[in-house]
Structure formats: structure tokens, C-alpha cells
Amino acid sequence: MARATSTRRKLLTTLAAWSVALVIFFPVLWMILTSFKTEVSAVATPPELLGADWTLENYAEVWQRSDYPRFFWNSVVISIGSTLLGLAIAIPAAWSMAFVPGRKTKDLLMWMLSTKMMPAVGVLIPMYLLFQRLGLFDTKIGLVLALMLMNLPIIVWMLYTYFKEIPAEILEAARMDGAGLWNEILYVLTPMALPGIASTMLLNVILAWNEAFWTITLTTTKAAPLSAFIASFSAPQGLFYAKLSAASTMAIAPILILGWFSQKQLVRGLTFGAVK
């Protein structure tokens, strides 16, 4: 910003902005702090901060008792698997819509996005029955498919907006040099499109990781990811606050870290390129 600002004013806005940011972040911070307290200390009135009993035991106990690694692994497989599968299907579609647009391309994109408007619960029963009949119920592959289909419109959309920004002249130049269609995709487009593909991937891993409808309704134990693990944990009998906090911290930590590192790319992705 070119405007000269007085230090006094900057100090005031800094104070105000940090207060607001801390209020927004506070629930996450309090959860992390609680996860390191003993159960007694976690529910003490008034709330303890400096004088609290700090411990690592909650993490050890959640780890031992709850089979956390299996939930974690299911989350990893489901979110990454559905994203990669979605990308494999969406990249050719988005590529051809961006570079060989037809008259119906825009309508097609609209229609794809409109499938996202369908409330999941509206088709819960058929999905439930289909999954059971096809042997997909409570399997990782079933959830990979469901979440892939759920996020496919978003993946196509994001890739489309990224691909659209690649100048078509580059393609023509490659074509003059005699590059075939597949060479064109492989050596010219893919390197230019990689940043877009990477941020699409990031956003969809996050969306799939945090998905809490199909993952809860279409699993029982075997394929249940962290969202189901937390949902089952959320009725603490009496004094399990610290353990709930530890489990919650463990459930969100991987995605929180991933998200923080990639927030710039995420903004573009989230708005389908509609906000610059």
C-alpha cells in the first residue's frame, strides 16, 4: 500500500486485528491446550491455564485404546484415493472443455455444478441399499468412489478455470512443430497446468478428509475414517474432555498443517477462479 500510515494507527489496527484473529482461533487453541491437561484439570472451575497439570497421557491413551492408526489410515486412503481418481477422470474432461470448447460447454459445466446442489440426504437410502447390494458398504473402495463422485464437479470446475488461463498460442506453436495430441498434453500442457492440478488436489484432499455425511452413514467399523471416529467419541461420559481434545487434535492436525501451507492456492480453488 502506497499510503503513508502513522505508526500509531498501525499499532491500533494491529491490536484490533490480532484480537479478532485470536478470538476466531481460540476454540482450536483451547482444544489443543485442553488435550495436554489431566482430566481433572480440564474441567476445573475456574478454568486453569498456568496452574494446570500438564500431561501427554491423553495422547498415549487415545492412541492405545482407539485404534487411531486404522482410522487415520482410512482417512488417508479415502481422501487421497478419491482425489487421485477424480483427477484422472477430470483432467481430460477439463482439458478438452478448456481448449476445444463447443457450444454446449458452458451448459455442461453448469449442469455439473448443479449436481452438487442435490442434498446428499435425499439419496441416502438408495445409496445405502446400493452399497450393501454391491458389497461396497463399509469398504474403503466404496467411500473412495462416493467421495470422488461427490467432488468430481468441483475438480472439473477448478481444473477448467486453471486450464483456461493457459494461452492457446502455445498449443498452436507445439502443433506447428508437429507434436501429436498426446505429446501436446504430456510435454506442453501438463507442466503448465501442474500448479493448478496441485491446488485442485489440495482442496479436494481437504474436502474429502473433512467429509462427514457419507463417511458416517456408509461405514460401521472397517472403513470408518477419522470423521466417524470423532463422531463416535463426541459423547464424553463425564470426565473425558482431555481425551476428546487429544483425539480431536489428532484428527485435524494433518489437514490443518496441510491447509496452512497451501492457503494461497486454496483461495483460487475455492472460488472457481471467480475472485482474483
Place this chain on the structure above:
Amino acid sequence: MSTHSSRIAARIMVAPSVALLLLWMVVPLVMTLYYSFRLYRLLSPDRTGWAGMRNYTWFFQSPDFWLAMGNTLALVGGVLVITVVLGTLIALLIDQPVWGQGVLRILVIAPFFVMPPVAASILENLFMHPQNGLFAAVSMALGYEPILYLQDYPMWSVIAIVSWEWLPFATLILLTALQSLSSEQIEAAEMDGASAFGRFRYIILPHMMRAITVVILIQTIFLLGIFGEIYTTTQGGPGSASTTLPYMIFKQAIVAKDIGRAAAGGIIAVILANIVAFFLMRGIGKHLDT
């Protein structure tokens, strides 16, 4: 620029996505439509047959249905108003020159990465709980009785939780829009003697309209399907006080095990979503052209 062969290749490349989405939409939808006219209860499996419109009329005659409709509207509308208004204010604030902007932004965006069941159970237990929650401790420190948030204000509690999750999204998008506003324009207005409110009303706000539309569109898509937050906190209660349409259908399917009724509810939800989608799509379509 495209040759005939590349057009054909393009069709082939779009086909899998279109086919899969069609399947994903049409198969469950047709099945739901079929079940919605059937008598199909898992608890009395021998009584089957056509139910006519009875599954639908049950919904329209149930007082819970209108309550659920109201709750769904309150949830979507409430969260939209809270996140857009607060998001605009926060974006204006953190767009100012401040120290530690990078860290600041990381803190503000954090709730967006918290999965809904975690957000709900943390806010429910660590904050809103009438004995052990932080809010109760604050109330008591000030000499008041703790408020029974989920008991007495269940819908407001759910709206608060969902707003907390979506505020970072709105803030981030609106902040991105603000940053693309040229500072010359603002300076010129300032020199012409425009007040801070005037600058906001006539320069900043019109510039942000597009971003605000995007926030409303995308959030509505996700808010219409809110489920995890209610499932982990109030379970739609007390009574049906915080039951939204999706949750009411869920209860019919999983608790009452009445597949026919749940399917009818699903069809109603799909029709409503399509009415909303129609208007939203027109909005987003306009913005795509530029």
C-alpha cells in the same frame, strides 16, 4: 483452431465425467422416486405395496416438517448473514497494514480446516457445556447462571457453530477481492473529501459485490446439506427444535426405519434444492462471462 479429430478426442475425454455424474445423479434419484411411492418399513417388512401420495402427505401434514423447513431456512440465512457481515468487517480490518499479517491470516483461516464433527463436539463440550464449558465459567464469574445453550437455544447454537466454521471462508474470499482494489481510487476519493463510510458505500462495496455473490453461492451449496454438526451436538433436539429438513429425513430413515417416508422427504429436499439452484446458477452464470 481445432481440427476434426481433436473435436472427437475432446468428446471422448469429456464422456467419462458426464457419464459418471449422470449415473451418480439419475440412479439414486430414480430409486428414491420409486421408494417414495412405496410402503416400505424395515420394522414391518411383510407389509409392502404402493402407498400413493401417502408418504408425501405425511410430510406436509406433520408439524415437524414446517418446523424443519423453518430451521433449514434459519440455518442457511443466519449463517449467510453472519459470515458475510462479519467476514466483510474482518477483511476490511486485516487488509490494513498490520504487523504479523502472515501469522494473522493463518489464525483466521484455521477453523475452515477443522472437520465438522470436531468443530461441533469441541464447541459443544469445551465451550457450551452448562457445567464444564468455558462460557459457563464466564457466566458464573460475572455472577450469572450458566446458559443452557443446546437446551434452550439449540438452533442458535447450531448456527453459531456453523458460522464459526464458515467465517474464515467468507473472510478469505472477501479479503482477496479487497486486495485487488486499486489504492489510487481510494486515495482519490479521500482527497475529494469522501468520508470513510462514503468510501465504503460507493467504492469498496460495489467492488466486492462479485466476491459476496460467490461467497453466498458456494456457502449455500454446502449449507443446504449441513448434517454432521447437528448429528454430533443436538441430534435434532430437544424434541424437534433443531431438526432441519436433511436431519428430519435422516431420522425417518435411520431411527424410524421408514424408507418410503424418508424417500418422499428426499424428493421434497431435491425439489427445494433445485429451486434454490435455479436462482443461484443464474447468478453464477452471469459472473462467469466476465
